[in-house]
Amino acid sequence: DQQVKQNSPSLSVQEGRISILNCDYTNSMFDYFLWYKKYPAEGPTFLISISSIKDKNEDGRFTVFLNKSAKHLSLHIVPSQPGDSAVYFCAASATSGTYKYIFGTGTRLKVLA
Amino acid sequence: DAGVIQSPRHEVTEMGQEVTLRCKPISGHNSLFWYRQTMMRGLELLIYFNNNVPIDDSGMPEDRFSAKMPNASFSTLKIQPSEPRDSAVYFCASRPLQGTNTEAFFGQGTRLTVV
Numbered sequence: 001d002q003q004v005k006q007n008s009p010s011l012s013v014q015e016g017r018i019s020i021l022n023c024d025y026t027n028s029m030f031d032y033f034l035w036y037k038k039y040p041a042e043g044p045t046f047l048i049s050i051s052s053i054k055d056k057n058e059d060g061r062f063t064v065f066l067n068k069s070a071k072h073l074s075l076h077i078v079p080s081q082p083g084d085s086a087v088y089f090c091a092a093s094a095t096s097g098t099y100k101y102i103f104g105t106g107t108r109l110k111v112l113a
Numbered sequence: 114d115a116g117v118i119q120s121p122r123h124e125v126t127e128m129g130q131e132v133t134l135r136c137k138p139i140s141g142h143n144s145l146f147w148y149r150q151t152m153m154r155g156l157e158l159l160i161y162f163n164n165n166v167p168i169d170d171s172g173m174p175e176d177r178f179s180a181k182m183p184n185a186s187f188s189t190l191k192i193q194p195s196e197p198r199d200s201a202v203y204f205c206a207s208r209p210l211q212g213t214n215t216e217a218f219f220g221q222g223t224r225l226t227v228v
Contacts, residue, residue, distance in 0.1 A: 006155070032214045043117070043204055043219030044156070051214055089156055099208075100146070100169055101217055105155030 023090030117220035138207030
């Protein structure tokens with residue numbers, strides 16, 4: 001049973017436009033969420049996170065939004081750049097539990113120049 | 114710090130052989146994770162250690178898989194016997210603090226091919 005779902009396997013966006021990547025989760029105990037970026041032949045690298053006490057966290061061009069009632073989070077990249085082309089993974093954990101991170105299946109973002 | 118170090122980077126082995134993947138976490142990190150990446154399941158958590166003790170191994174697919182962490186600076190994931198369906202990229206990750214909201218740092222992975 002996939003507790004963290006990324007329903008869009010791929011996304012293409014024009015350079016300079018906004019990229020929106022979506023993630024849904026099923027476990028209401030999750031209270032900490034992360035986004036990772038992964039380039040080919042490399043390990044995932046941390047991008048941005050959000051705690052459930054917030055509904056938005058911003059870091060430069062990257063903003064994560066959390067909608068707890070809908071069990072949904074999204075990553076916005078504005079403006080998108082060709083170097084943002086990568087696979088993006090959403091992850092969630094329950095800090096009252098074992099603190100393990102559960103990842104989604106990933107979304108491959110392609111930013112077109 | 115060199116980051117999380119995994120070896121080997123690539124491993125090709127024949128079905129039925131034993132495979133051992135190795136991981137050196139970042140110094141001072143006391144939580145360690147083993148993940149497997151596949152197209153169908155994304156990054157799948159296999160096992161998680163805290164202070165060298167296995168906390169959750171519910172993701173280990175079968176008894177053919179085993180993991181150890183004999184000390185704070187070394188962990189192994191062993192598959193015996195290996196099967197073609199074990200072919201995937203295996204990642205090790207470590208985290209600096211237990212019980213707090215911090216990100217995990219990943220190694221570059223080991224690409225395993227079982228023929």
